[in-house]
Amino acid sequence: xxxxxxxxxxxxxxxxxxxxxxxxxxxxxxxxxxxxxxxxxxxxxxxxxxxxxxxxxxxxxxxxxxxxxxxxxxxxxxxxxxxxxxxxxxxxxxxxxxxxxxxxxxxxxxxxxxxxxxxxxxxxxxxxxxxxxxxxxxxxxxxxxxxxxxxxxxxxxxxxxxxxxxxxxxxxxxxxxxxxxxxxxxxxxxxxxxxxxxxxxxxxxxxxxxxxxxxxxxxxxxxxxxxxxxxxxxxxxxxxxxxxxxxxxxxxxxxxxxxxxxxxxxxxxxxxxxxxxxxxxxxxxxxx
Amino acid sequence: xxxxxxxxxxxxxxxxxxxxxxxxxxxxxxxxxxxxxxxxxxxxxxxxxxxxxxxxxxxxxxxxxxxxxxxxxxxxxxxxxxxxxxxxxxxxxxxxxxxxxxxxxxxxxxxxxxxxxxxxxxxxxxxxxxxxxxxxxxxxxxxxxxxxxxxxxxxxxxxxxxxxxxxxxxxxxxxxxxxxxxxxxxxxxxxxxxxxxxxxxxxxxxxxxxxxxxxxxxxxxxxxxxxxxxxxxxxxxxxxxxxxxxxxxxxxxxxxxxxxxx
Numbered sequence: 001x002x003x004x005x006x007x008x009x010x011x012x013x014x015x016x017x018x019x020x021x022x023x024x025x026x027x028x029x030x031x032x033x034x035x036x037x038x039x040x041x042x043x044x045x046x047x048x049x050x051x052x053x054x055x056x057x058x059x060x061x062x063x064x065x066x067x068x069x070x071x072x073x074x075x076x077x078x079x080x081x082x083x084x085x086x087x088x089x090x091x092x093x094x095x096x097x098x099x100x101x102x103x104x105x106x107x108x109x110x111x112x113x114x115x116x117x118x119x120x121x122x123x124x125x126x127x128x129x130x131x132x133x134x135x136x137x138x139x140x141x142x143x144x145x146x147x148x149x150x151x152x153x154x155x156x157x158x159x160x161x162x163x164x165x166x167x168x169x170x171x172x173x174x175x176x177x178x179x180x181x182x183x184x185x186x187x188x189x190x191x192x193x194x195x196x197x198x199x200x201x202x203x204x205x206x207x208x209x210x211x212x213x214x215x216x217x218x219x220x221x222x223x224x225x226x227x228x229x230x231x232x233x234x235x236x237x238x239x240x241x242x243x244x245x246x247x248x249x250x251x252x253x254x255x256x257x258x259x260x261x262x263x264x265x266x267x268x269x270x271x272x273x274x275x276x277x278x279x280x281x282x283x284x285x286x287x288x
Numbered sequence: 289x290x291x292x293x294x295x296x297x298x299x300x301x302x303x304x305x306x307x308x309x310x311x312x313x314x315x316x317x318x319x320x321x322x323x324x325x326x327x328x329x330x331x332x333x334x335x336x337x338x339x340x341x342x343x344x345x346x347x348x349x350x351x352x353x354x355x356x357x358x359x360x361x362x363x364x365x366x367x368x369x370x371x372x373x374x375x376x377x378x379x380x381x382x383x384x385x386x387x388x389x390x391x392x393x394x395x396x397x398x399x400x401x402x403x404x405x406x407x408x409x410x411x412x413x414x415x416x417x418x419x420x421x422x423x424x425x426x427x428x429x430x431x432x433x434x435x436x437x438x439x440x441x442x443x444x445x446x447x448x449x450x451x452x453x454x455x456x457x458x459x460x461x462x463x464x465x466x467x468x469x470x471x472x473x474x475x476x477x478x479x480x481x482x483x484x485x486x487x488x489x490x491x492x493x494x495x496x497x498x499x500x501x502x503x504x505x506x507x508x509x510x511x512x513x514x515x516x517x518x519x520x521x522x523x524x525x526x527x528x529x530x531x532x533x534x535x536x537x538x539x540x541x542x543x544x545x546x547x548x549x550x
Contacts, residue, residue, distance in 0.1 A: 104480070
């Protein structure tokens, strides 16, 4: 196995940090992602990563903590989407689009000001693509705490949330405050997205939120199975991606490693493709 | 403000605003907002990648936009519309970042592609832009009734023998074309602002589709022109003003339409 797990893979501190943070972000994203899929919030989930990045670049500008910026941005974005986007999917998509567009405009300004005032090049790329290997070990405890809080909140609202997604009327009749539950879920989504946008970048954040969950939902209709399958796909994709990115140093002619996010995204897409194939084959079997 | 390079900016900006208004109106009507966000972003990755391997960024832009549009159009017929759109988006961004990682210097053109460089447009761009823009507007005009029918009542459209899947993919190709012409000018992130803000505002204010589209075009012209003036005065990125203007237009329209119903 030496050819696959290149020497130094498990002893290198950046890799260790990446493995831990990647697993935390992948698990939280997968769990929240399954619920987001059930509620048709894939676009909102993606938009929030960009809004979080806006908060992050704003925080860089004023010298505040990036974590606060990312989380604050995501929460404000979630609030705006919730306020503007009542009603049918199409209307919510437009509201999400407006929030997203306002946020990217602000991002443009912040990054421009960052670049002119602090002369920090590379901010654009880092905010957009992120890099697991540049995560510092001091973010590990914060990531774990935030991840645990998000999972806890999700566990509390999961049942009423699923019920009110399936039937609003039934949920109301059972005395579930439907509006409150969906508001709390948007907060959960914002926390998950803020966490992963900060630690693994907004590109990977969308990939891990949507990919594993969409794949899991294709192959099972049971919530508990979907959660397990999605988390599994997320963690395996992340760890495999990290290993491949580390190895890619040896493959490339000029020893310019390929980015982790590239490999993780490819893994996630392959997993989605496989699950779709399984689903298609099953559907055919049923018809015959 | 009306001399030299600013003349080019006014001309190019006007073309971009008209195309974004027309195409964006159909985007909002059909609920293709996420796709309209994903195609320019995916295309940006192509442009960045092309510039790294030494090809023309415009070529990379066009090819990636087409691939992303067709990918979304084909995949989403198999269900999970939003999820497949998101996956196409992240896959093209990831490919772009992989290509960028192979470049030894930091690509400063990346920033321009993201946020636009309307003040750096040369007059040589004008003819290709006009041609692409006319193609987009012409294609929408040609399929106008079909696009409207399938957006408003998909069932009736199918019953009338309209091939929805083909129409869907065809429209995404129009979005891809519009993207290719607008990204180098206003930037990948802000094409989207123009395509969503003014058309969504127009939809709130006017219910007849033809008039609403006219209003959408007018609003996007106003937004872009004022953004040009503001960017000229402040030196801040034009994209910031475009998206702020689009958001403001939408918020005002929402206010007005809520007053109307009360």
